[in-house]
Amino acid sequence: MELGGGGRGGGDRVRRQLQSVGRLAAYLGGGFLLLSATSSVAVRALRAISDANQRKFAKPCGACEGKGSYSCRLCRGSATIEWSPMHDPVFVNPCLCPTCDGTRVQRCLNCLGNGYA
Ligand SMILES: [Zn+2]
Numbered sequence: 001m002e003l004g005g006g007g008r009g010g011g012d013r014v015r016r017q018l019q020s021v022g023r024l025a026a027y028l029g030g031g032f033l034l035l036s037a038t039s040s041v042a043v044r045a046l047r048a049i050s051d052a053n054q055r056k057f058a059k060p061c062g063a064c065e066g067k068g069s070y071s072c073r074l075c076r077g078s079a080t081i082e083w084s085p086m087h088d089p090v091f092v093n094p095c096l097c098p099t100c101d102g103t104r105v106q107r108c109l110n111c112l113g114n115g116y117a
């Protein structure tokens with residue numbers, strides 16, 4: 001009698017332990033999520049601060065006037081270049097500009113697209 005009762009009690013205890021383990025896992029998981037969310041927010045905030053500092057102390061790039069890009073110098077904004085393989089003026093092919101890939105703007109080489117040097 002006592003053994004059976006003890007067994008039932010043990011089962012209850014195991015179930016209760018499992019429940020508490022599950023609760024602990026949920027708690028830890030929630031904590032981890034919160035922690036990772038907090039750290040990513042902190043990282044973002046730090047990055048924003050360092051970005052702001054850089055912007056504050058760095059001069060805007062003179063080559064692109066702080067835009068980070070300027071109109072492509074190879075195609076001069078037409079997105080294509082006239083390329084003749086034989087230097088033959090008769091066979092001039094309009095080609096997609098290899099520098100800007102047809103976007104008509106190229107990244108500023110002076111500031112690497114940041115807009116400030
Ligand atoms: Zn171009």
Ligand SMILES: [Zn+2]
Binds near residue numbers: 061062064066067
């Ligand atoms: Zn620039």
